[in-house]
Amino acid sequence: MEPTASLPVVVIGAGPTGLAAAAHLAGRGLEPLVLEAGPAAGAAVREWSHVRLFSTWAEVVDPAAEKLLAATGWTAPDSAGYPSGGDWAGRYLQPLADALGDRVRYGARVTGVSRAGRDRIVDAGRGTQPFVVHVAHTDGREERLFARAVIDASGTWTRPGPAGGSGLPALGEQAAADRVSYRVPDLTDPEVRLRYAGRRTAVIGSGASAFTALAQLADLARREDGEGTHAVWILRRGISGSTFGGGTADQLPARGALGLAAKAAVDQGFADAVTGFRTDAMERDADGRVVLVGEDGRRLDAVDEVIVLTGFRPDLSFLGELRLGLDERLQAPVGLAPLIDPNQHSCGTVYPHGHRELSHPEQGVYLVGMKSYGRAPTFLAMTGYEQVRSVAAAVAGDLRAADRVELTLPETGVCGGAGLFDAPEAGRVADGGCCAPEAGRAADEGCCAPEPQVVRIGAPAGSAAAGEAPEGGCCGS
Structure with a gap:
């Protein structure tokens, strides 16, 4: 050698x-x-x-x-x-x-x-x-x-997260593979467009990819060939001021606009948001459509398609003979994990x-x-x-x-660790998270998960500018 x-x-x-x-x-x-x-x-x-x-x-x-x-x-x-x-x-x-x-x-x-x-x-x-x-x-x-x-x-592209709220595939998820996708659909492709046009689609996830899918499905619904298109947005936590990202406070304007476009999809009735729902199973009805069943036993109305956008995971299988120091939760290097942990991290800093x-x-x-x-x-x-x-x-x-540090990263405009929103007792976090008054948000503004429900948010309020903003995320999930 x-x-x-x-x-x-x-x-x-x-x-x-x-x-x-x-x-x-x-x-x-x-x-x-x-x-x-x-x-x-x-x-x-x-x-x-x-x-x-x-x-x-x-x-x-x-x-x-x-x-x-x-x-x-x-x-x-x-x-x-x-x-x-x-x-x-x-x-x-x-x-x-x-x-x-x-x-x-x-x-x-x-x-x-x-x-x-x-x-x-x-x-x-x-x-x-x-x-x-x-x-x-x-x-x-x-x-x-x-x-x-x-x-x-x-990267992590080859290992998308499953629909199951436990981190494992939902029961029946693999059997429903013909109705399930783990990617943002390309609605400019006629064949893909036909799959979603005029149909009811569940979107599972809460990040930039989910925002993109919701905005694109809403855009399809507005078009003549997409009449009847409707999305059901599945969230494991509740709706809060930070659910749609940082909006105009985001230092990446297009990222903020992407969240606003997703909010407009809900506000304008092109999507319903189902909150506090952790998917436990996928069942098929008599017509072959998918019925999502929650861990709490709730059964949602059947959908024609399911888009699962719950993040990605690293493939560590080929590194098994190396001595890696990885965080037990994130599977990220232990020195980096505290900086990016969504259970602790605040304000996109x-x-x-x-x-x-x-x-x-x-x-x-x-x-x-x-x-x-x-x-x-x-x-x-x-x-x-x-x-x-x-x-x-x-x-x-x-x-x-x-x-030497040679970069200043843009802030998201969002305060609070996403993981903390899953638990009501996590409403006030020590580092100035979502419900902390010092973060500019009152403790009763509902940023902790409410009771599970199907909601439509407010009156139509999305601007055309938000809908026309770049709809994709640089590597966000």
């Missing part, structure tokens, strides 16, 4: 964060090797190519990547514009991967990572051994690669973090990007870019640069 210092840094995943990591490594004279399971850069992003980001081009292009691209004659998009997922992949991610050349390999799925000659229980000589990465190629070949460090930017928060007992391995957040939501691309800037500096031995 080669001396460890002469080996490449293996980056898992050619998505936004993985390619940015490669650009930062290359800029420091280190050799990256990006392994992408899909056939092209941004394979996961391409699967939601129809969704528009709530971040501008200026916020989703990494500075080191832009510098690398500039040398190729790349023309940067309008920095104030809002790209779709397809735009992001086609106009930025693929050109960046092309600029990196043979440092990016496609059709290469990582099946295992360990220390060469050391399984996870062996201490002797562990720190001096290179990493060994097992790769399965689409042509059936298997390969073993050695690396000085491993940066896992494989996650501060930029780097190699120290992302480190593990196994030195030289880092989980970055959306995967670093584990099960926590509201990840932003610019967070991943700051992560890999710091990690690349640390791998290069430049701890001064690695420890």
Whole structure:
């Protein structure tokens, strides 16, 4: 085996964060090797190519990547514009991967990572051994690669959360697979549009993806070919001032407008909100429609389709031989977890973090990007870019640069940990959460979960501007 210092840094995943990591490594004279399971850069992003980001081009292009691209004659998009997922992949991610050349390999799925000659229980000589990465190629070949460090930017897209309120699939969820989707539908596709037009659809979830689905279904209902389209929004907690995000207080205006568009869908009668409902089972009626059954025994009226948007989970299966330090709740690095825990986190004030928060007992391995957040939501691309800037500096031995903060993140305009809203006794939280008077909200404003009910919120109040705002979320769930 080669001396460890002469080996490449293996980056898992050619998505936004993985390619940015490669650009930062290359800029420091280190050799990256990006392994992408899909056939092209941004394979996961391409699967939601129809969704528009709530971040501008200026916020989703990494500075080191832009510098690398500039040398190729790349023309940067309008920095104030809002790209779709397809735009992001086609106009930025693929050109960046092309600029990196043979440092990016496609059709290469990582099946295992360990220390060469050391399984996870062996201490002797562990720190001096290179990493060994097992790769399965689409042509059936298997390969073993050695690396000085491993940066896992494989994301969480392939592991969406289930409908079940317990974190497990609801009873009957798999049997109802023909009626269940775990993605925001592309209603510009005629076949997909036909699936939802004029039909009753349950949307389970409370984040940016759910907002997007609700806004798009409402837009379909307003159109002639979508007459009769109706959504039923399933929330595990109650309605509060923060349910629809930060609105005009959000420092990412399009993200705030997305929540307002979802609120307009409810206000205008295109969607009903069912609160305090934790899905326990999915049953089929005589017509094959899906009946959602709650943990409290309630049975909702049958729906034709179910869209489950309950977040994502990291795939840790191929990292089993590494000594990772992960939070028991979030499956995020223990140094990062307190900053992003929705049970504790308040006001969207996650501060930029780097190699120290992302480190593990196994030195030289880092989980970055959306995967670093584990099960926590509201990840932003610019967070991943700051992560890999710091990690690349640390791998290069430049701890001064690695420890430096070079980013200020925009606040969401929302106070309070989402997880706390599930419990009435959590109405007042110590760090200025949703019901705390010091957060600008009276304790009786209903931000703790009320009794389960079906509600319509207020009179029609959504503005056309909110409905026309970019409807997608940069990596939020």
